[in-house]
Amino acid sequence: MIRDQRDSTTPSILIMTSVAAEKEAIERGLSGSSQFQVALTGVGPAKAAARTATELAARTYQYVINAGVAGGFSGKADITSIVVASRIIAADLGSESVDGFLPVDQLGLGSSEIKPDRSKSTELVKRLEDMNATVTLAPVLTLATVTGTQKTTNELTSRFPDAAAEAMEGHGVATAAELAQIPVLEVRTISNQVGPRDRDAWQIKEALQALERVGRALTEVWS
Numbered sequence: 777m778i779r780d781q782r783d784s785t786t787p788s789i790l791i792m793t794s795v796a797a798e799k800e801a802i803e804r805g806l807s808g809s810s811q812f813q814v815a816l817t818g819v820g821p822a823k824a825a826a827r828t829a830t831e832l833a834a835r836t837y838q839y840v841i842n843a844g845v846a847g848g849f850s851g852k853a854d855i856t857s858i859v860v861a862s863r864i865i866a867a868d869l870g871s872e873s874v875d876g877f878l879p880v881d882q883l884g885l886g887s888s889e890i891k892p893d894r895s896k897s898t899e900l901v902k903r904l905e906d907m908n909a910t911v912t913l914a915p916v917l918t919l920a921t922v923t924g925t926q927k928t929t930n931e932l933t934s935r936f937p938d939a940a941a942e943a944m945e946g947h948g949v950a951t952a953a954e955l956a957q958i959p960v961l962e963v964r965t966i967s968n969q970v971g972p973r974d975r976d977a978w979q980i981k982e983a984l985q986a987l988e989r990v991g992r993a994l995t996e997v998w999s
């Protein structure tokens with residue numbers, strides 16, 4: 777019989793955040809739980825994929841989670857609410873055409889979507905609801921560019937009517953996890969609404985407080 781050599785102090789869940797403030801918020805919520813390792817991706821899907829792959833090459837993990845703040849689509853996810861990804865979608869992976877955007881799926885060049893672990897995602901939603909958090913299970917878009925105009929907002933809403941949030945790392949983290957055959961989750965707390973750029977309106981502090989709550993909920997999912 778093959779035994780798992782890891783002991784209870786070896787992290788088995790890797791959480792990737794883009795910036796240090798997100799990492800610290802998650803770590804406050806985890807309150808030292810030894811099952812989790814939190815590491816930084818930097819901003820954007822390319823760094824996210826490369827840095828996640830580097831972490832996964834260094835140690836064996838059972839789950840990978842991408843966590844951080846995000847933009848919420850109006851009417852789907854309000855500022856400070858939480859979105860757990862039901863689908864992780866690379867929204868800008870494909871080609872423009874005169875008839876509109878063509879995703880790589882339609883070009884016969886692969887898939888722009890990765891499915892997160894359904895069971896753990898659902899359990900995370902339940903734990904957050906038990907904490908009285910406002911939480912939505914819905915598609916989360918990954919883009920290399922933060923949406924900053926009404927035109928792009930309208931295009932994304934039309935292409936992905938169910939999407940609740942957009943961020944910049946999820947599909948990169950998920951791609952590295954998929955290649956390593958490890959289940960992935962994405963969870964985002966909403967710091968701003970997707971729409972015409974208004975950086976002063978971003979509520980980072982409140983979104984980071986919600987991220988701390990996500991950290992607490994994660995310890996319950998894996999208790």
Ligand SMILES: O=C(O)c1cccc(C(=O)CC[C@H]2O[C@@H](n3cnc4c(=O)[nH]cnc43)[C@H](O)[C@@H]2O)c1
Pocket residue numbers: 794795797798818819820844845846847848921922923942943944945967968969970980
């Ligand atoms: O300035 C700070 O203190 C600070 C603290 C935590 C995070 C930040 C960021 O700027 C995070 C960038 C990160 O956030 C995601 N994000 C947030 N809103 C959006 C959006 O509307 N569209 C796309 N991405 C968004 C993204 O994943 C970035 O990596 C600052």
